[in-house]
Amino acid sequence: MYEFEYRKPASLDQAVAMLDEDAKILAGGQSLLPTMKMRLASPGALVDLAAIPGLSGITVAGNTVEIGAMTRHAEVAASKEVAEAIPALADLAGKIGDRQVRNRGTIGGSLANNDPAADYPAAVLGLGATVHTNKRAIAADDFFQGLFETALGEDEIITKVSFPLPEAAAYEKFVQPASRFALVGVFVARTGSGVRVAVTGAGPGVFRATALETALGGSFTPAALDNVEIAADGLNNDLHGSAEYRAHLVTVLAKRAVAAAR
Amino acid sequence: MSETRENGIGAAVRRKEDNRFLTGEGRYLDDINLHNQAYACFVRSPHAHARINGIDKSEAESAEGVIAVFTGEDLAADGIGGLICGWGITSKNGEPHKAPPHPALAQGKVRYVGDHVAIVIAETPEQAKSAADLVDVDYEELPPVVNIADALAPGAPQIHDEAPGNECYDWEIGDKAATDEAFAKASHVTRLEIVNNRLVPNPMEPRAALADYDPGTDMLTLYTTSQNPHVARLILSAFVGLAPEHKLRVIAPDVGGGFGSKIFVYAEETVVAWAARKIRRPVKWTCERTEAFLCDAHGRDHVTTAELALDDEGHFLGLRVSTKANLGAYLSTFSTAVPTYLYATLLNGQYKMGAIYAEVQAGFTNTAPVDAYRGAGRPEATYVVERIVERAARDLNIPPEEIRKRNFIPPDAFPYETPVIMTYDSGNYQLAMDKANELIDRAGFPARRAESEARGKLRGLGYAAYIEACGIAPSAAVGSLGAGVGLWESAQVRFNPTGSVTIHTGSHSHGQGHETTFAQIVSDRLGIPIENIDVIHGDTGTVPFGMGTYGSRSLAVGGSALMKAVDKIVEKGKKIAAHLMEAAVEDVEHNNGVFSVAGTDKQVTMAEVAFAAYVPHNYPEDLEPGLDETAFYDPLNFTFPAGTHIAEVEVDPQTGKVDIVNWVAVDDFGNIINPMIVEGQVHGGIAQGIGQALLENTVYDAETGQLLTASYMDYTMPRADDLPSFNVETTNTPCPHNPLGVKGCGEAGAIAAPAALMNAITDALGVEIDMPATPEKVWRAAQSAQARAAE
Numbered sequence A: 001m002y003e004f005e006y007r008k009p010a011s012l013d014q015a016v017a018m019l020d021e022d023a024k025i026l027a028g029g030q031s032l033l034p035t036m037k038m039r040l041a042s043p044g045a046l047v048d049l050a051a052i053p054g055l056s057g058i059t060v061a062g063n064t065v066e067i068g069a070m071t072r073h074a075e076v077a078a079s080k081e082v083a084e085a086i087p088a089l090a091d092l093a094g095k096i097g098d099r100q101v102r103n104r105g106t107i108g109g110s111l112a113n114n115d116p117a118a119d120y121p122a123a124v125l126g127l128g129a130t131v132h133t134n135k136r137a138i139a140a141d142d143f144f145q146g147l148f149e150t151a152l153g154e155d156e157i158i159t160k161v162s163f164p165l166p167e168a169a170a171y172e173k174f175v176q177p178a179s180r181f182a183l184v185g186v187f188v189a190r191t192g193s194g195v196r197v198a199v200t201g202a203g204p205g206v207f208r209a210t211a212l213e214t215a216l217g218g219s220f221t222p223a224a225l226d227n228v229e230i231a232a233d234g235l236n237n238d239l240h241g242s243a244e245y246r247a248h249l250v251t252v253l254a255k256r257a258v259a260a261a262r
Numbered sequence B: 001m002s003e004t005r006e007n008g009i010g011a012a013v014r015r016k017e018d019n020r021f022l023t024g025e026g027r028y029l030d031d032i033n034l035h036n037q038a039y040a041c042f043v044r045s046p047h048a049h050a051r052i053n054g055i056d057k058s059e060a061e062s063a064e065g066v067i068a069v070f071t072g073e074d075l076a077a078d079g080i081g082g083l084i085c086g087w088g089i090t091s092k093n094g095e096p097h098k099a100p101p102h103p104a105l106a107q108g109k110v111r112y113v114g115d116h117v118a119i120v121i122a123e124t125p126e127q128a129k130s131a132a133d134l135v136d137v138d139y140e141e142l143p144p145v146v147n148i149a150d151a152l153a154p155g156a157p158q159i160h161d162e163a164p165g166n167e168c169y170d171w172e173i174g175d176k177a178a179t180d181e182a183f184a185k186a187s188h189v190t191r192l193e194i195v196n197n198r199l200v201p202n203p204m205e206p207r208a209a210l211a212d213y214d215p216g217t218d219m220l221t222l223y224t225t226s227q228n229p230h231v232a233r234l235i236l237s238a239f240v241g242l243a244p245e246h247k248l249r250v251i252a253p254d255v256g257g258g259f260g261s262k263i264f265v266y267a268e269e270t271v272v273a274w275a276a277r278k279i280r281r282p283v284k285w286t287c288e289r290t291e292a293f294l295c296d297a298h299g300r301d302h303v304t305t306a307e308l309a310l311d312d313e314g315h316f317l318g319l320r321v322s323t324k325a326n327l328g329a330y331l332s333t334f335s336t337a338v339p340t341y342l343y344a345t346l347l348n349g350q351y352k353m354g355a356i357y358a359e360v361q362a363g364f365t366n367t368a369p370v371d372a373y374r375g376a377g378r379p380e381a382t383y384v385v386e387r388i389v390e391r392a393a394r395d396l397n398i399p400p401e402e403i404r405k406r407n408f409i410p411p412d413a414f415p416y417e418t419p420v421i422m423t424y425d426s427g428n429y430q431l432a433m434d435k436a437n438e439l440i441d442r443a444g445f446p447a448r449r450a451e452s453e454a455r456g457k458l459r460g461l462g463y464a465a466y467i468e469a470c471g472i473a474p475s476a477a478v479g480s481l482g483a484g485v486g487l488w489e490s491a492q493v494r495f496n497p498t499g500s501v502t503i504h505t506g507s508h509s510h511g512q513g514h515e516t517t518f519a520q521i522v523s524d525r526l527g528i529p530i531e532n533i534d535v536i537h538g539d540t541g542t543v544p545f546g547m548g549t550y551g552s553r554s555l556a557v558g559g560s561a562l563m564k565a566v567d568k569i570v571e572k573g574k575k576i577a578a579h580l581m582e583a584a585v586e587d588v589e590h591n592n593g594v595f596s597v598a599g600t601d602k603q604v605t606m607a608e609v610a611f612a613a614y615v616p617h618n619y620p621e622d623l624e625p626g627l628d629e630t631a632f633y634d635p636l637n638f639t640f641p642a643g644t645h646i647a648e649v650e651v652d653p654q655t656g657k658v659d660i661v662n663w664v665a666v667d668d669f670g671n672i673i674n675p676m677i678v679e680g681q682v683h684g685g686i687a688q689g690i691g692q693a694l695l696e697n698t699v700y701d702a703e704t705g706q707l708l709t710a711s712y713m714d715y716t717m718p719r720a721d722d723l724p725s726f727n728v729e730t731t732n733t734p735c736p737h738n739p740l741g742v743k744g745c746g747e748a749g750a751i752a753a754p755a756a757l758m759n760a761i762t763d764a765l766g767v768e769i770d771m772p773a774t775p776e777k778v779w780r781a782a783q784s785a786q787a788r789a790a791e
């Protein structure tokens, strides 16, 4: 790790002011710090969001679940409110990394990072959630822009995420055995405005599997996917799984998610 | 042995050392810091194979905090020699193995990614690391070769001038003519081609070194993460030429696991020790995890073709094995012995094998050196034997447990001489197999399989009836096979005047629990409370010369040396006791720390005897004072732990995920000193074996020679939730040739587990696959099996 300056703003405005060119936002540090330790990133300063009031916490009101950007994975996993409102979301949070990672890592950090094998992006896209920043509200369909890319601007800070309640949803994760990130993760949601299927791990970024959505729109049953295949073209192909295998897993996991959806 | 005494032999005593380990009070190498210490970082080759046309270190030398930058030239100028390989192998044609130089810092060429090129020493670790990036090495890239079959093929890139065609040796063992004859009269031949995957050892504590030179005494002290500090001192002194043996002190403090990888003498500690004297300051180096992946000696990496000849009834007539072994870019300390004398000598398994002929061609590649890793050769042998036996059973439609039963060496046939130079000392193989079958409820398996099938899952059961050679080893025997050292062990039992005991042992504990086990032995024999016994190891400055810990040898050899020292204590104690009790020495009996005179009520305790020895006011005239005895023990034979492991798996054919649902291990380790420690060793061994079979794989890119699995993001270590609850039991046929009757238990799990698990997966799928059985591989196999079934 190279030397850096540590800054701890007390408000969003202060944070923005501290975010000069060489600075980076620090949330749980579970993605950023390892890359700094390996000297793959060398920001001149870190702007820690930890002391800014109002960035953390869970609110269930009406038809939405709102989760503050600094809310830890463990808190979402353990939340009774989330488990009642969107059980699939609590379940997903509990499948992220290990206990230590879940106690530090945040939803805001995970979304801003947009690792192609991360779990939260599948829920956000699968549920058609909205990502709120200090500047605007961004629809999930616009937020994720491929490998580690998002719609966030340079000094834009995620403040919270709001999830509309689905009629039923489930997340199925098949782990890459070494990292335990998703080799393939499929989030399936039946909502008032149709079925959404979001896939993580399989491609260069989280994406919606439209062929599966169409089939499930007709009949929300595992059998509806019996002859539906995902094209392997463009999917990830590495030590841990070929594109063909990943494509196969998408359908298998989607069926299981449909069967488990509640 | 008599009934178990409290904290004595056979008692499940909690590990004494765990108090400090579990409370964070262990003193590992990186916990040791010396006044004025500087920090080292190594410049490592980014290329798998390249010529070095020049090294410009000027920019690094002038970087902030940098004290010195040294290259291979500096080492050579000081007359520092290269690293050695301590076991000579003779090829079929009578030639010695090819031993190209292994410089501690590169000389003109680099041969694997991570190869050491220079050392940068600075005031802080960060400064050393940053400056290492500034060393400008002019590399001329050469084509690499990473797979052993490719390296030995004609036209492969030439790695060392001294080893034409990249061959190190082409060795054979057994009787070729007799084996050919056996195959000629066989009614069935089973053939198998298998790969034994390369593994990275991954001890929890990475390697490290800290050296300190005292100009006043001319003493060079090296703290290093070693399993055998005396052997390290011998090599660094006699072969590398760092310092005369009496002017070099090697200390291996608490060491956090080794699994073999810390037996060897590496470039880093060599260079650090030399540099500390050069710059007259303590120098410390601590390995980063990625460096450990790149540079720790790896394990396994065999490609094998095996053939088993059988008669109509499934009796084995002969075994033919041809193996290619990847030794990596340079010969590590004991690398040559692993695929030869530690491997092919165990190809007889637990069976009456008839004739055996094995040939091993070992060669160089542009990869990290390969050497002993938990089991060292014996897992590879067991994997060959137990997979081909199970395959033969399937070919002949004989149940796998039945084909083994027909071929087991019977209990009354010991000592049993195999066709591959071993003499098995004792065993009862069917007993362990029967017990294992009972524990796993073999009879209930068909019902369990049907139940799995009803849920769309495939269930399989797999056996491994393994044998290993432990307690290495009779010095004369290994000497005749090419070993450069003897493999005896030392122990010293030192009574203090107040009756407490300090044991010095040449064995080294880096997780094995010697501080408890060795204390139990002395407590049991001499009646000293276990809390009054301390075990000291790992310091050449205080401990008698010893050979260290590997090959499941500590108890069988080190424990035997301890028993000999205890005998000497008793012998002397009897003389003192006789004097105190005014009796004849011949009339004095000793039992558990109490000396008595037969037929009287006279007795004195060990503590009283010890006190008299150090305060000899009333003492035999012709006897030396003091109670402090040293013994050396050279084993008469290897020991042969053996047993049966059974794995039961359930495979999800949709995803290829393998769940281990049941595991039974029945091991014969001879007598057991501490059953809890033994169980722990078995658990750890099985976990590593499961890691090899299911998860771990070391992948080098064939084009570039880059290590693709150089971190935990890509190299899968077994985790607790990958493992089932193990059902571990033992049988006991005591070792007949050592005083404790013990055989060794440290590697058994890693030896048995891969074959058992792969046989279970094969049973589930009906198709053979290679390790590791990753989900995609299993899924593809399940698909091809389904396709075949549909045809």
Ligand SMILES: Cc1cc2nc3c(=O)[nH]c(=O)nc-3n(C[C@H](O)[C@H](O)[C@H](O)COP(=O)(O)OP(=O)(O)OC[C@H]3O[C@@H](n4cnc5c(N)ncnc54)[C@H](O)[C@@H]3O)c2cc1C
Pocket (backbone or CB within 6 Å): A024, A025, A026, A027, A028, A029, A030, A031, A032, A033, A034, A049, A069, A070, A095, A096, A097, A098, A101, A104, A105, A106, A107, A108, A109, A110, A111, A112, A113, A115, A117, A118, A119, A120, A152, A156, A157, A158, A159, A179, A180, A181, A182
């Ligand atoms: C061992 C391990 C295992 C893991 N396993 C998984 C897994 O299975 N699944 C999974 O999904 N993830 C996994 N992770 C990643 C983990 O979930 C991270 O916590 C998460 O990706 C990043 O969140 P963070 O709060 O730690 O962010 P940080 O690491 O602090 O920041 C990550 C990035 O986001 C930016 N950032 C942070 N917060 C904000 C914000 N509010 N607004 C704008 N930008 C912001 C930072 O500047 C940085 O670029 C794992 C991590 C580790 C170390």
